[in-house]
Amino acid sequence: MTARPTMPEGIRVDHLTKRFGAVAAVDDVTFEVAGGQFAVLLGPSGSGKTTILRMLAGLEIPTSGRIWLGDVDATWAPAYKRGIGYIFQRPSMFPHYNVFENIAWGLKLRRLGKAATATRVAEMLDLVHLTGLEDRYVTQLSGGQAQRVAIARALAPDPAMLLLDEPLSMLDAKLRDELKDVIAEVQRRTNKTTVMVTHDQREALSLADTVIVLDQGKIEQMGPPRELYRRPASAFVADFVGHNNFLPVTIVGIGSDGRLQVRCQGQEMLVASSDGLRVGDEALLCLRPDDLEPINPSERGRYEQVLTGRLDRVVFNGDMVRLDVDLGGQMIRVHATGPRRFTFLDRQPETVLLGVGEASLVSQS
Amino acid sequence: MWAKRLAAQTGWAMLLNAYALLLAFVLIYPTIQLLIVAVSDDIVFPPRYFSLAAFEDLSGAFWDSVRFSLLLGAVTTAVLIALCLPTAYAIERFHFRARGFLSAAVFIPFVLPGLGYMAAVGTVYILYAPDLMGTFFGVFLPTALFNLAWMVRAIQGSLATADPVYEEAAMTLGASRLHAFFSITLPHVAPGLIVGAMIVFTNSATAFIAPLFVGRVQSLTATVQIFREMDQHGLTPVLAAQSLLVEAVVMALVLGGYFVSKRHFRGLVL
Secondary structure, three states, X not given: OOOOOOOOOOEEEEEEEEEEOOEEEEEEEEEEEOOOOEEEEEXXXXXXXXXXXXXXXXXXXXXXXXXXXXXXXXXXXXXXXXOEEEEOOOOOOOOOOOHHHXXXXXXXXXXOOHHHHHHHHHHHHHHOOOOOOOOOOHHHOOHHHHHHHHHHHHHOOOOOEEEEEOOOOOOOHHHHHHHHXXXXXXXXXXXXXXXXXXXXXXXXXXXXXEEEEEEOOEEEEEEOHXXXXXOOOOHHHHHHOOOOEEEEEEEEEEOOOOOEEEEEOOEEEEEOOOOOOOOOOEEEEEEOHHHEEEEOHHHHHHOOOEXXXXXXXXXXXXXXXXXXXXXXXXXXXXXXXXXXXXXXXXXXXXXXXXXXOOOEEEEOO | OHHHHHHHOOHHHHHHHHHHHHHHHHHHHHHHHHHXXXXXXXXXXXXOOEOOHHHHOOOHHHHHHHHHHHHHHHHHHHHHHHHHXXXXXXXXXXXXXXXHXXXXXXXXXXXXXXXXXXHHHHHHHHHHOHXXXXXXXXXXXXXXXXXXXXXXXXXXXXXXXXXXXXXXXXXXXXXXXXXXXXXXXXXXXXXXXXXXXXXXXXXXXXXXXXXXXXXXXXXXXXXXXXXXXXXXXXXXXXXXXXXXXXXXXXXXXXXXXXXXXXXXXXXXXX
């Protein structure tokens, strides 16, 4: 463990491309993760996110482009010289070593003394809440515990940065939530520059400082989770991050406050302006089911904009009731939550008023 | 107790037990008969007189052939481990155009009829390297070729079940690829390696066709030496004793090697 400056080092990826034969798994990707930040690469299967992570780790060689870890051009550096901690999707705990030996493995390579190793392993076990399980082998651990050992093992040599490849995807829902908290806590306490790969938008939104959305090897959008959720740059992002209703609209004018006036299924709305959209353009209006609230006529004043639809179907989901609403021939979904959700369960098809919280526009292409 | 257990068994189970016992008997009986002949003073059944004279009458030529056999077994095993480990690794872990060809090529000496293949090797020796005839290397080379497939396949089988993720994890923890291979992957490959080594050592220490074709007096395995003696004098108690000794020495070394490896790769070798 060499002493490093207290400021954590960042990661810079410059025009990175990886081809497997004729297929570009990663296609001219450029991004930066500031020191100490938690970035999440989010995308569907085959979007190139794991390939990017493996290139950051040195487990895959880029076809072109550059990777900077801190101030060092690490594009061609072998994995063992990069000083990164990597957590794999598949269980990777060495089966012929116990928990202690697994965590101490990287320390042994650095010829850390016996006493210092024991202290460091104890620290790591405490960090991932596994103290007392030093002598266990992988067959004696649950999937979540084994993955926590993998986290402790990756962190033990004090790597400059942490790379996680879908670390939660092989676990059941309850363990996933538990381990997600562990990862968030570990990142906060160690302040390590972290890049995690996931296809789960909830994980991405809850853990990341920056989310990088990928599709077919290219970056679709990157930014803070809230921005991505509220201002998706494309229909793909609007659809992949969270749930969304898409309604074809025409931009008919510009409001006094600069917002765009759109006509949607015979009703008019004002929506925050979006890059490249002009009066006369056709676009898609994105209305999240959670940003629509079924209201009584007396509550109209609470919302600046209200849409009128016809309740078509009610689906009980426990903590949320899903309403399918017909908006002038276009079916949209609305999520009713809170104690009022039960009042919708026995409703017959009827007119329903929907208060609009947030809405965004994306171009149709 | 016994009767109770027997009664609890179904007819099928009893049939299978009987089959297992019969098969074991058929497999082991020739060796028992050989032992009886070795400790008799002639070849009749039941034996009339017991004697250990056969074991006292072992020639220097026999012991020379035993030494040659063990050396051949040890060298072939060691060389094949060194050669087949990277070969199996390349076949299993890397993608290259000739991968399928390499995988099939190791089987060539294995699938061709042994006599034909040895005649071919002998022809090559006569034409290009007549000096190899009768030398240790001359016998070693075809013996190793015959056993290549065993070793490659045994290691490959273990490698296929060793997830590459362990090796990658070791590399991200600071180990070079070579270090990761020896400290993480090799223990996983150990079961296959040990099985391969046991088979190859037994095969090569008791090699027959290769030394028969290209061996000379000073380069004969004990198997060929015994065969030649038997060809001249017929089966005698001395030859039975020699055969038994060869079997015992080879088996002891193979089992000894197995138990040492089992202790070394604790938890990975059955």
